[in-house]
Amino acid sequence: MIELLPVSRPFAFLAKHTSARGLRFYFLLFALTLLSLPALAQEQAKDTTVAEVLEPDWPLDTLGRRTPRGAVQGFIRSIADENYEKAALYLNLDSTLDQKQNGAKLAHALQRLLDQSGEIIPYSLLNDSYEGREDDNLGPNLERVGEATVNGEEFDLFLEKLEDAEGGPIWLFSSQTVQRIPQVIEEADKPLADKVMPQVAVETKWNGVPVGQWFFLLLIAVLAYAASWVVIKTVVFILKRSWRRAREEHIAAIIQAFSLPIQLYLALWLFIGTTQRVGISIIVRQQFSQLTVLIGLAVFLLLLWRLIEVMAQYLERRLTRKRNQAALSAVLFLRRGAKIAIVVFGVIAFLGTLGFDVTTGLAALGIGGIALALGAQKTVENFVGSVTLIADQPIRVGDFCKVGETTGTVESIGMRSTRLRTNDRTVVTIPNGDFSSQRIENYAHRDRVWFHPTFGVRCDTSPDQIRYLLVELRSILYAHPKIDPESARVRFVGVGASSYNLEVFSYVLTADYNEFLEIQEDLLLRMLDVIDASGSGLAFPSQTLYLGRDTGLSEEKTQAAQEKVNQWRTADDLPLPSFSPERIESLRNTIPYKEKDA
Numbered sequence: 001m002i003e004l005l006p007v008s009r010p011f012a013f014l015a016k017h018t019s020a021r022g023l024r025f026y027f028l029l030f031a032l033t034l035l036s037l038p039a040l041a042q043e044q045a046k047d048t049t050v051a052e053v054l055e056p057d058w059p060l061d062t063l064g065r066r067t068p069r070g071a072v073q074g075f076i077r078s079i080a081d082e083n084y085e086k087a088a089l090y091l092n093l094d095s096t097l098d099q100k101q102n103g104a105k106l107a108h109a110l111q112r113l114l115d116q117s118g119e120i121i122p123y124s125l126l127n128d129s130y131e132g133r134e135d136d137n138l139g140p141n142l143e144r145v146g147e148a149t150v151n152g153e154e155f156d157l158f159l160e161k162l163e164d165a166e167g168g169p170i171w172l173f174s175s176q177t178v179q180r181i182p183q184v185i186e187e188a189d190k191p192l193a194d195k196v197m198p199q200v201a202v203e204t205k206w207n208g209v210p211v212g213q214w215f216f217l218l219l220i221a222v223l224a225y226a227a228s229w230v231v232i233k234t235v236v237f238i239l240k241r242s243w244r245r246a247r248e249e250h251i252a253a254i255i256q257a258f259s260l261p262i263q264l265y266l267a268l269w270l271f272i273g274t275t276q277r278v279g280i281s282i283i284v285r286q287q288f289s290q291l292t293v294l295i296g297l298a299v300f301l302l303l304l305w306r307l308i309e310v311m312a313q314y315l316e317r318r319l320t321r322k323r324n325q326a327a328l329s330a331v332l333f334l335r336r337g338a339k340i341a342i343v344v345f346g347v348i349a350f351l352g353t354l355g356f357d358v359t360t361g362l363a364a365l366g367i368g369g370i371a372l373a374l375g376a377q378k379t380v381e382n383f384v385g386s387v388t389l390i391a392d393q394p395i396r397v398g399d400f401c402k403v404g405e406t407t408g409t410v411e412s413i414g415m416r417s418t419r420l421r422t423n424d425r426t427v428v429t430i431p432n433g434d435f436s437s438q439r440i441e442n443y444a445h446r447d448r449v450w451f452h453p454t455f456g457v458r459c460d461t462s463p464d465q466i467r468y469l470l471v472e473l474r475s476i477l478y479a480h481p482k483i484d485p486e487s488a489r490v491r492f493v494g495v496g497a498s499s500y501n502l503e504v505f506s507y508v509l510t511a512d513y514n515e516f517l518e519i520q521e522d523l524l525l526r527m528l529d530v531i532d533a534s535g536s537g538l539a540f541p542s543q544t545l546y547l548g549r550d551t552g553l554s555e556e557k558t559q560a561a562q563e564k565v566n567q568w569r570t571a572d573d574l575p576l577p578s579f580s581p582e583r584i585e586s587l588r589n590t591i592p593y594k595e596k597d598a
Helices: 011-017 020-031 034-054 068-080 084-090 097-101 103-117 175-179 192-196 199-203 211-242 249-277 282-322 325-353 359-375 377-392 432-437 463-479 513-533 555-570 581-587
Strands: 118-120 142-150 153-163 169-173 400-403 406-413 417-422 427-431 440-442 449-451 454-457 489-495 500-508
Touching: 068 084, 068 103, 068 142, 068 153, 068 169, 068 282, 084 103, 103 118, 103 142, 103 282, 118 282, 153 175, 211 249, 211 282, 249 282, 282 325, 377 432, 406 427, 417 432, 427 432, 449 513, 454 463, 454 513, 463 489, 463 500, 463 513, 463 555, 463 581, 500 513
Parallel strands: none
Antiparallel strands: 118 142, 142 153, 153 169, 400 406, 400 440, 406 417, 417 427, 449 500, 454 500, 489 500
């Protein structure tokens, strides 16, 4: 049986009557999603099987006293029938002749005490097992079921577990509780409801309760709701007048979300508190205890529902402004999932409160959930992949990236798949499960672009010509305003089958690929000019048969390059193997380059 949050007292009552394990149970149960229900059902089914195996073979107790809940329910039914002799069978009377002869009077006195200044925990919160609650620090044979006040002193009402002739447990109001029952109730201590009602309404009874109390109960309900409405409207009005932020859209939405649940809870609290203070019969109050618990649970679920809606709308507005369609899809999906979880939790809790055994239903739901999970395995995988993409954000809409062997611009990230627009202007749809598991290269996140051509010059190029090329090509990199000088280098990296290879390495200071192409074009043309000025040229691949007439090397250009290198040697100014910092600084930004937006 599922326990529910009590609402017959303020929050102190909740802490007092509900164990820590019960509170943890509620929050854990609400946190379950539809995918986790199968595990819960399997565990419930396992617990049921164990319980069936361990259930003792005791004869049925006709009075229903085997459990604390059954004992309290039996006592309330007996006093409702005004059968106080039967009600006395729910009291642990000691062996003295006086108590045994006055058992009916004691049962009647306990009823009057509960009517005037006592209360009993709602049925749904009373333990319904043979052993009782084991985590209340009261020992294995005691169970707290309520409280009462005598002469201004408040004390707890206990049941204690005894054994009948067959060895089965019997739960009775404890002897300590019986001893605290006053046997004489003064006329002045009569309930307020009986004092203000006509005598005929007090004497005429329905279901063991004066008919006037039923009308009084309806009047209290109407007045409690009206009072709570006035209080909440007044508080909201004052809040909006005194707090400027209360008029902001998201703050106003939160206030609106809380107003109705708090109003309903306040009305319920006023109703329960007033019915106890005016002396409405414990018979009526216990019959309404199930309803009050259900209303309290509905208020709690309503608050969660409204808060989820407010949060989802707030995130939806922000993500729409940022045009983050992927996160927006996730928010909408999670909102639906959270609402489904609330409905499932509410149905289970309501059925448990009404006394239905939800274990079988959970087991069936679990089996169906397992079948659904197996059938929707790819869907679940894609959903997990979409959550990964949204959480890690390796890509965003508009990014140019490479996923596996596919290169394109991200157009949309959905809950099942991601769409890329390729350079061929086709649209490639990749399931998110596959997408998140592949190697993703995002070009949109780079801060600069790598410029790294390799020039293969002819093998008949002289060493001085290579030195000339190394100096002049480096000078271009150092002098160009769009090249990072810290990364710039040109190196003679090796001798190929048909060429001498000069490797250029540098970073272009731009993240715009179109601008990079413009800068790369300018650099390549300048470097080709340098190669041509050196008197050498680009080598042809060795496997190519060149039938053209070779004009040979230009003696004039070769001599000029050699003279230039000799001048550097003579002046001890040959910048190899590296340029001096002073020379690098003197070359900085000396090449005229027209920037894109200049």
